[in-house]
Amino acid sequence: MKRLRRAAVVTELADRLREAGSWCGETHLQKACYFLQQLLGVPLEYEFILYRYGPFSFELREELVEMRADGLLELRPAPPYGPGILATEASAELRSQFPKTLSRYGEAINYVAGRLGDKWVTDLESLATALYVHEEEKRDSVDSIASRMRELKPRISEEEAESAASELLRMLQQYLPSIEQA
Amino acid sequence: MAKIVHEFRDPIHVFIRVDTHERKIVDTRPLQRLRYVHQLALSYLVYPGATHRRFEHSLGVMELAGRVFDVVTAPGNLGAEVLKLLPDLANEDARRYWRRAIRVAALCHDIGHLPFSHAAEHELLPEGWDHERLTRELIQSPEMVEIWNSVIPPLRPEHVVKLAVGRKKAKDLEFSPLEELLSEIVVSDAFGVDRVDYLLRDSHHAGVAYGRFDHYRLIDTLRILIPATGEAPTLGVEEGGLLSAEALLLARYYMYSQVYFHPVRVIYDIHLQRFLSEWLPGGQFSTDIEGHLRMTDNEVIAAMFEAARTPGSPGHDSAKRVVERNHFRILWTRNPDDLRKNPDAGRVLSLRAKEQFDAVEHSKKVGGGGTEDFPVLMRDGRVVSSVALSETLEKLPAIASEFVFVAPERQEEASRWIEGKRDEILQEMKEAEE
Numbered sequence: 001m002k003r004l005r006r007a008a009v010v011t012e013l014a015d016r017l018r019e020a021g022s023w024c025g026e027t028h029l030q031k032a033c034y035f036l037q038q039l040l041g042v043p044l045e046y047e048f049i050l051y052r053y054g055p056f057s058f059e060l061r062e063e064l065v066e067m068r069a070d071g072l073l074e075l076r077p078a079p080p081y082g083p084g085i086l087a088t089e090a091s092a093e094l095r096s097q098f099p100k101t102l103s104r105y106g107e108a109i110n111y112v113a114g115r116l117g118d119k120w121v122t123d124l125e126s127l128a129t130a131l132y133v134h135e136e137e138k139r140d141s142v143d144s145i146a147s148r149m150r151e152l153k154p155r156i157s158e159e160e161a162e163s164a165a166s167e168l169l170r171m172l173q174q175y176l177p178s179i180e181q182a
Numbered sequence: 183m184a185k186i187v188h189e190f191r192d193p194i195h196v197f198i199r200v201d202t203h204e205r206k207i208v209d210t211r212p213l214q215r216l217r218y219v220h221q222l223a224l225s226y227l228v229y230p231g232a233t234h235r236r237f238e239h240s241l242g243v244m245e246l247a248g249r250v251f252d253v254v255t256a257p258g259n260l261g262a263e264v265l266k267l268l269p270d271l272a273n274e275d276a277r278r279y280w281r282r283a284i285r286v287a288a289l290c291h292d293i294g295h296l297p298f299s300h301a302a303e304h305e306l307l308p309e310g311w312d313h314e315r316l317t318r319e320l321i322q323s324p325e326m327v328e329i330w331n332s333v334i335p336p337l338r339p340e341h342v343v344k345l346a347v348g349r350k351k352a353k354d355l356e357f358s359p360l361e362e363l364l365s366e367i368v369v370s371d372a373f374g375v376d377r378v379d380y381l382l383r384d385s386h387h388a389g390v391a392y393g394r395f396d397h398y399r400l401i402d403t404l405r406i407l408i409p410a411t412g413e414a415p416t417l418g419v420e421e422g423g424l425l426s427a428e429a430l431l432l433a434r435y436y437m438y439s440q441v442y443f444h445p446v447r448v449i450y451d452i453h454l455q456r457f458l459s460e461w462l463p464g465g466q467f468s469t470d471i472e473g474h475l476r477m478t479d480n481e482v483i484a485a486m487f488e489a490a491r492t493p494g495s496p497g498h499d500s501a502k503r504v505v506e507r508n509h510f511r512i513l514w515t516r517n518p519d520d521l522r523k524n525p526d527a528g529r530v531l532s533l534r535a536k537e538q539f540d541a542v543e544h545s546k547k548v549g550g551g552g553t554e555d556f557p558v559l560m561r562d563g564r565v566v567s568s569v570a571l572s573e574t575l576e577k578l579p580a581i582a583s584e585f586v587f588v589a590p591e592r593q594e595e596a597s598r599w600i601e602g603k604r605d606e607i608l609q610e611m612k613e614a615e616e
Contacts, residue, residue, distance in 0.1 A: 049353045052414040058350045066548045069582035070525045079570030082555035121411040
């Protein structure tokens with residue numbers, strides 16, 4: 001996916017996350033893009049690694065800065081937390097140039113925003129780490145995913161890891177069949 | 183009795199001291215090579231004083247890494263929660279090991295730089311290579327491994343690699359929470375000592391005041407903190423250091439805008455890259471360690487002058503542009519009005535201009551951003567995001583520069599052309615859907 005088309009998807013996602021109740025900090029956007037790409041197959045082509053707060057893409061961070069420089073995103077304070085990211089009017093104009101792209105990925109964007117929009121940062125870290133373990137290490141059971149999560153992120157409690165692994169497996173059961181049908 | 187502590191005089195830090203083990207590293211070929219690699223590439227053609235080299239910057243980064251390590255790991259500055267997550271910091275032997283490792287990693291963080299530092303490394307190295315990968319190869323080379331084994335305490339090469347290049351450039355390696363934090367001290371975009379030293383040093387040598395800030399106060403107030411959102415420990419500041427942190431980020435903004443992204447420096451980088459692409463065998467630098475160690479700015483400068491004097495030789499035209507200071511001139515500069523019409527304005531305009539005039543170059547650079555949010559330890563013990571406390575940081579813009587350049591002999595004609603065609607060209611959305 002080329003840069004401007006990707007910017008249309010990311011700014012649309014930022015709007016949808018805010019509508020779903022998120023203050024849309026960088027962590028929210030990072031994790032939502034990770035789900036969009038890894039779980040729902042939207043070809044954003046970011047490289048994610050398991051970083052300090054779970055899956056993270058340096059390339060996405062650089063593009064978010066570029067989108068700010070290009071007037072497509074703005075920062076808004078969200079005290080006492082870090083800044084929220086807001087899509088601008090210029091981004092709405094950009095998105096109007098990509099109706100087919102947004103129509104193609106609209107359902108996926110809405111699904112991710114709806115599932116992640118009201119989540120706290122640490123819950124997002126756990127859920128995204130569960131997806132990372134599932135994807136990278138092909139683990140499919142709650143126990144197996146949760147125990148590996150605890151090895152990778154000892155800060156995540158046993159209860160949090162199991163809860164995140166269960167939620168991920170429910171998401172996989174719920175959403176993947178509809179993708180396969182499409 | 184033989185000296186065990188040795189001093190370097192330095193214009194930024196006055197004295198930089200190394201012990202005998204660290205001096206062995208300073209004396210290695212990879213470190214000594216940096217005496218012949220300009221820190222700011224061809225910026226000395228714009229700022230005549232900017233002739234300083236990577237060598238003294240590397241010493242400065244080592245000095246600052248040690249200072250920051252001592253402050254943030256001082257027992258009185260570590261919270262109980264942080265110690266629980268980073269237990270090595272409570273162990274004196276481990277602390278001594280990591281202090282050595284971070285100073286050495288800081289010293290070596292730039293040994294993989296190509297001649298003229300950053301200029302065009304992505305175009306001039308094979309796919310998958312950059313200066314950080316060369317740094318890794320050098321740190322793990324037999325010559326350096328022998329050194330790591332001989333220092334006290336002996337160092338594991340992979341620790342030096344991780345702290346020297348950071349997670350972003352070593353995605354294949356697993357970092358412990360402590361390794362991530364220590365690499366952040368060296369290379370992070372916010373408070374990394376690499377950045378602290380280069381802003382102060384480049385500002386000093388270029389003769390511009392923009393890069394100065396109170397780094398003494400900043401370093402004194404750095405702390406390892408757990409952000410309000412409950413994420414992993416990271417570098418932040420005490421409330422009293424917030425103004426110094428703002429000053430650092432403003433210094434970075436001005437230095438990028440005025441020095442690093444200066445249009446004449448940018449076009450010289452492009453001319454240099456064009457020359458190197460034609461002059462180097464296969465158009466690329468060697469990634470072999472001996473080949474890398476043999477190549478410095480001196481070899482490139484000698485070749486460039488020779489090529490400029492010799493019509494028909496590889497890279498002659500580009501070399502002449504640099505040597506005779508007949509660089510391309512600005513045809514278009516990034517501006518909000520054009521970006522509103524087309525967020526890809528520079529690329530679209532440069533493509534059309536190139537079809538028309540051929541001798542056209544385009545450059546877009548974006549820097550900063552993503553770093554204004556760091557945890558601040560309030561006097562009442564709360565940890566709050568910097569952006570919630572500082573209007574300055576909240577409003578700090580992302581740094582971007584973009585230019586379209588044209589050969590001076592076509593500048594007048596091209597300027598008239600772009601004035602007439604600008605709006606029509608900007609209507610094009612080159613990436614629009616099929």
